[in-house]
Amino acid sequence: MEEIKPDKTINIKGLVCPYTFVKSKLAIEDMEVGEVLEIVLDYPEASRSIPKSMEDHGHKVLKVEKVNDTDWVIVIRKERD
Amino acid sequence: MELNDEQIHRYSRHIILPEVGGKGQKRLLSARVIMVGAGGLGCPVGYYLAAAGVGTLGVIDNDTIELSNLQRQIAHSTERVGMHKADSAKKTFEALNPDVNVIAIKERISKDNILDLIKDYDIVVDGSDNFPTRYLVNDACVLSGKPLVSGAILRFEGQVTTILPGEGHCYRCLFEEPPPPGLVPSCQEAGVLGALPGVIGGLQAMEVLKLILGKGEPLKNRLLIYDALKASFRKVKIPKNPKCPVCGDDPTIRELHDYEAEYCQMRF
Structure with missing residues (x-):
């Protein structure tokens, strides 16, 4: 699969729910439709809840990947304002 | 304006809502709302608007706190009896947020x-809590084109309506003139059960937040009536009256005038 280049990356390691999603949402709000956000996080529950919430908000989840023992990377494409 | 970390925490339950988000929260923080009265209704309205982060709140009240207010006016306190309600409200709301x-x-x-x-x-x-003020505020809002969220309470019943001048009804579309003195009792004469202003004030605060955010349907051309004893709500249609003396096609009221407050002290 072709690697997607994010337009913005945020590191929310150390944050727990709901601030993981709050920070992600604030980041995506400031982006243009079609742009891609990469989120680096280490709170296990958020690796499931962020993709679900982003889909509920109408965005496209492009990737959810555990990259090492502690961290996940989630990639979201903004689909709507 | 960017939200700081404390604000991101404080308003996180707003930011999560698709209808609000960071953008909506910034709108709330930049909004300016003025309340007529810091009494039964003004206390919960101001409390919730302050909590929600409505950035500027004007509170008009010339009265001082009496012990008999405290059964329902939750922004004040026993030790503040005698203090101006507007000052007490400022203290409470700014302490909250x-x-x-x-x-x-x-x-x-x-x-x-x-x-x-x-x-x-x-x-x-x-x-x-009185008709002279209610009509004066209605006319002032219609003449200056300001949205008005109006609430009223008595005994066990309350009502809320949202007046958007030029778009929907106004108070005079429903009743052209205030009732004659003595016909409708005031709270002082008829009483009010303590939590009632909380219900109605909460609904008013919600209408204000919706207007600021531009979400949902305001109570335009509608009067929402709450009967506490029956625990029931009903919504009554109030069409815009083309013959309304202040917001109709050929208005006769083009400037403000005061109604004599002879049947009710101007007390909130």
């Missing part, structure tokens, strides 16, 4: 000052 700037206006509103008092605000909230 330091993001909010509360402007205490210790004046009695009249035809001579109301337009000037409301001109720098986006939305007006009426929590007054």
